[in-house]
Amino acid sequence: MQYSQLYIPTLKEKPAEAEVISHQLMLRAGYIRKLTSGIYSFLPLGVRSLRKMEAIIREEMNRAGAQEVLLPALQPAELWQESGRWEKYGKELFRVRDRHNHDYCLGPTHEEVITDLLRHEIRSYRQLPINLYQIQTKFRDEIRPRFGLMRGREFVMKDGYSFDRDEGGAGKTYQKMFDAYQRIFARCGLRFKAVEADSGAIGGSYSHEFMVLAESGEDAILACAACSYAANVERAESLDRFQAGPTEGLKAKEKIYTPGQRTVEEVTRFLSIPPQSLVKTLIYQTERGPAAVLVRGDQEVNETKLAKALDCQELILAEALKVQELTGAPVGFAGAVGLSLPLWADQTLEGLKNFVMGANEADNHWINLNWGTDMPQPQWADLRLVQAGEPCPRCQSALEAYRGIEVGHVFKLGDKYSRSMKATYLDEEGREQFMVMGCFGIGVGRTVAAAIEQNHDRDGIIWPMALAPFQVLITPIEWKPGTETQQSALAFYEELERSGIEVLLDDREERPGIKFKDADLIGIPLRVTIGPKGLAEGIVEVRERRSGQVIKVPKDQLVRKIREKVSEALKS
Ligand SMILES: [Zn+2]
Structure with missing residues (x-):
């Protein structure tokens, strides 16, 4: 492709609306444009990177035995009512009504549609397992779309759904998909981790998130x-779990005057103790009433774990007035002694002896406190x-x-959807069983943006080879008809294309400085610079975008060198 034939509307200025670097660079380098809040158009360079990501996904999904389908984006409300999500999904679901007053939504995900499809098709255990996926535009009415492609209202996703006979089969499918995902992100050339995660609103028993x-x-x-x-x-x-406390025996508690000493830093400095000897008392309010939560001075409460332990939906730190009302003391002096609230303590506190806590009295702390003797044993978690x-x-x-x-x-979805939507099959004994499902998503546009978050410098994007819109950019430092520079550039361009390299030729009549700046901005991994001086010596320069390293290559070895570098970069 020749630069002059390609629509690459680069911007000189940093776009004011862009909060994150991928958003900024995709706008500046002419990859995307905003239509309206959270909705973007992909321009030619952007489409090329997006398609590359899709191609890697397709290859690995197909290799893992999944089959591609394309499901409708417009979905009837009845299916979502059947699964119970028409209400539950809330305002993020884009809802539309047709001329006959029937309700629909624009799909943010496709569990209902796919389950409906297969419950009408699958009869026997012989038809299972089946694993289907699609690459499609999804919709979500984000309250605050932001970060460009990271959190849009319309976005491209790969979503896949598996149906197995039983848990054992579903586990095998899960592992296959897990392995396929490892290959997908490795092939993209990204540094990533597969982390254990909470399954959140989709439900299900087990999940991993892939993080760039x-x-x-x-x-x-x-x-x-x-x-x-x-x-x-x-x-x-x-x-x-059980941090060993001080080794001395139990001491008798003693109240100490600590005027104005509220924070961990203040109290520990005032009393000359390490923060590990101080126990913080935090008062939380839940729909089941208030609770006191104890953690060590050098640690913080994990509210996700706490909500699970307290078995509550709502959890907020009590405000100053409420703390005063419940403990009798201003914030900074709360403690568990004499407190008539449910007591929960982090398990690292269990071995602690002779510790310090607020005294539920302004400007006072207890020292030398011990579990059981000075306060009831809390619930450990x-x-x-x-x-x-x-x-x-x-x-x-x-x-x-x-x-x-x-x-x-x-x-792993289990039978959440197959049960609510009655997707069953007959097993070997002719008994009706629920299919066991899994679901597998990849944010396609999001991965492309994440690749930029991970790979950029102050000059622009640094594409991993696998996602770059082109592998090589040829930059002749002049573009005058009939010159050796132009003829060589065209010859290299054609030869590289013929050998299967994705190459962009900068055929603009611009100063070299402008071409180099644009080259760094759009981020093609390899740049070949061609000029009369080098040609006179029989060489051209190859520059790596990432390292900035320049090597001089004899003209007749350029194609071989480029092919070597491209295939090396794609190996992962
Ligand atoms: Zn380990």
């Missing part, structure tokens, strides 16, 4: 340096946020902190 690692990622992840354990911070565990450096729950190596962008999700 990037500083800008919304999700905090803890991953083991030695084994494959990785989990969202919301559910990460560690072996740091894993309630804290695990921190980097704590031991891995599987192998005890140190956990490391990462940030990630969720790009894929694999779920």
